[in-house]
Amino acid sequence: MSVGVLALQGSFNEHISTLRRLGVEAIEVRKPEQLDGLSALIIPGGESTTMAKLANQYNLIPALKKFGATGKPIWGTCAGLIFLADNVLGQKKGGQDLIGGLDCTVHRNFFGSQLYSFETELEVPALVEAEGGSHTFRAVFIRAPAILEAGPAVEVLADYTVTHGESEKEKDANGNKEQKVAVAVRQGNLLATAFHPELTSDTRWHSYFLKMVGKTHTSVLNSLAKTDVTKGLLVQQKELPIFRGCGQLSFEL
Numbered sequence: 554m555s556v557g558v559l560a561l562q563g564s565f566n567e568h569i570s571t572l573r574r575l576g577v578e579a580i581e582v583r584k585p586e587q588l589d590g591l592s593a594l595i596i597p598g599g600e601s602t603t604m605a606k607l608a609n610q611y612n613l614i615p616a617l618k619k620f621g622a623t624g625k626p627i628w629g630t631c632a633g634l635i636f637l638a639d640n641v642l643g644q645k646k647g648g649q650d651l652i653g654g655l656d657c658t659v660h661r662n663f664f665g666s667q668l669y670s671f672e673t674e675l676e677v678p679a680l681v682e683a684e685g686g687s688h689t690f691r692a693v694f695i696r697a698p699a700i701l702e703a704g705p706a707v708e709v710l711a712d713y714t715v716t717h718g719e720s721e722k723e724k725d726a727n728g729n730k731e732q733k734v735a736v737a738v739r740q741g742n743l744l745a746t747a748f749h750p751e752l753t754s755d756t757r758w759h760s761y762f763l764k765m766v767g768k769t770h771t772s773v774l775n776s777l778a779k780t781d782v783t784k785g786l787l788v789q790q791k792e793l794p795i796f797r798g799c800g801q802l803s804f805e806l
């Protein structure tokens with residue numbers, strides 16, 4: 554089994570390291586033909602408009618849509634979630650190419666500009682049930698999107714409540730100060746997270762995805778069972794893009 558990671562821009566290296574650490578063959582995908590024969594695909598975080606432009610240049614959009622139509626698992630993290638959404642609010646003028654398939658409405662920069670990036674402990678019951686470990690997950694939100702509406706086939710795995718400011722402008726469309734949004738969802742073979750599991754040392758989201766991919770791949774499941782997820786930090790916290798001025802993730806406002 555091999556898992557492709559869209560490697561045009563953003564945090565693809567971190568996904569690849571985590572997959573390899575879990576004993577899985579990880580392939581950088583930059584050309585349509587590199588999707589052939591993959592068991593699954595990860596679309597990393599980064600900047601979705603830039604990624605879409607590059608995907609267009611490499612003639613990848615039709616191939617990505619075709620890959621999605623095969624029903625093979627795809628996991629989108631942050632910008633990857635935007636790529637997978639059927640409906641995106643807050644797009645740049647002229648719009649952007651999307652793969653679609655995930656029946657939801659996503660706000661591209663829901664939490665605001667880069668300054669409003671944050672980390673939090675998220676409750677993710679389905680992840681803990683499947684993978685064990687701590688009852689919360691350290692979630693890194695970097696100029697993150699959020700899922701505002703989801704169709705009936707979409708299972709919400711984690712949500713987050715934001716408190717808007719006092720002014721009328723900052724209340725949501727219904728005048729509420731508090732708003733609960735979904736930040737991790739699953740719809741069949743599509744998994745999407747508004748945050749960046751690849752930037753933490755906790756490999757449970759990757760294991761969860763690999764189990765979606767590898768129900769029939771016992772060798773992978775066996776090697777996952779032997780992996781000690783607590784060993785070694787993938788990225789030291791001080792090195793996260795949020796702190797180092799987005800070296801890896803290039804943002805456009």
Ligand SMILES: NC(=O)CC[C@H](N)C(=O)O
Binds near residue numbers: 598
């Ligand atoms: N960290 C991220 O992937 C940010 C995504 C960003 N909001 C976008 O529009 O693409």
